[in-house]
Amino acid sequence: MAPKLFYNECSPPCRAVLMVAKAIGLELELEEKDHEELKTEEMLQINPQHTIPVLIDSDEDFTIWDSHAIAGYLVEKYGEDNSLYPKDDIKKRALINQRLFFDDGILFERIKAALYPLKLGTSDQVPEDAADGLIEALGFLESFMGDDPWFGGDDISIADLALLASVSTIEVFFPLEEDRFPKLIDWLNRGKELPYFEECNRKGLDATKDLLATS
Numbered sequence: 602m603a604p605k606l607f608y609n610e611c612s613p614p615c616r617a618v619l620m621v622a623k624a625i626g627l628e629l630e631l632e633e634k635d636h637e638e639l640k641t642e643e644m645l646q647i648n649p650q651h652t653i654p655v656l657i658d659s660d661e662d663f664t665i666w667d668s669h670a671i672a673g674y675l676v677e678k679y680g681e682d683n684s685l686y687p688k689d690d691i692k693k694r695a696l697i698n699q700r701l702f703f704d705d706g707i708l709f710e711r712i713k714a715a716l717y718p719l720k721l722g723t724s725d726q727v728p729e730d731a732a733d734g735l736i737e738a739l740g741f742l743e744s745f746m747g748d749d750p751w752f753g754g755d756d757i758s759i760a761d762l763a764l765l766a767s768v769s770t771i772e773v774f775f776p777l778e779e780d781r782f783p784k785l786i787d788w789l790n791r792g793k794e795l796p797y798f799e800e801c802n803r804k805g806l807d808a809t810k811d812l813l814a815t816s
């Protein structure tokens with residue numbers, strides 16, 4: 602039975618998981634959930650933290666949330682190889698983990714600080730301190746990029762897919778300046794050429810654009 606994913610295409614972490622599944626050729630059963638639906642009795646039983654994405658792998662009697670944890674699980678369990686999340690090279694894996702934790706703990710938190718006031722209607726523009734936080738986070742990412750094409754080195758990894766979902770969302774409301782973030786822009790353009798990028802992200806990116814247009 603295909604693992605089931607509770608998701609919403611507006612959510613960057615959900616889109617990261619959609620890309621991971623495509624990258625390893627895994628079919629998921631998708632069930633869309635709105636923000637309000639996450640706090641029903643039934644959903645709280647599944648994930649008391651009331652976040653999406655949530656994955657239910659019935660064959661394994663296993664439920665897991667947090668996109669980064671889901672991504673690692675899917676590659677380990679369903680990937681033909683573990684090139685997206687190598688386990689033999691512990692330094693490479695540590696580097697990928699650092700990027701994943703950066704996406705989770707820093708970047709996504711700053712995206713939320715920028716976009717939630719618009720979503721909640723408490724502001725009609727990205728607050729200045731949130732914008733400063735985003736610029737700083739993008740600067741960190743620019744400095745993480747060496748001469749390799751991907752954040753974990755020569756090969757694409759789940760860290761790239763998590764960061765692609767986040768940075769492509771930021772780009773919608775915060776165009777990246779060429780002279781400030783040249784390596785990040787090259788990496789982003791490389792990511793946009795992935796065969797599944799548009800399919801997994803377009804609807805969510807357009808919804809983010811609409812949110813900004815109507816704020």
Ligand SMILES: N[C@@H](CCC(=O)N[C@@H](CS)C(=O)NCC(=O)O)C(=O)O
Binds near residue numbers: 650
């Ligand atoms: N670190 C989590 C973040 C998940 C998250 O915050 N998802 C948002 C949607 S983008 C959500 O479910 N928000 C609803 C809530 O927190 O009640 C992940 O990577 O999955």
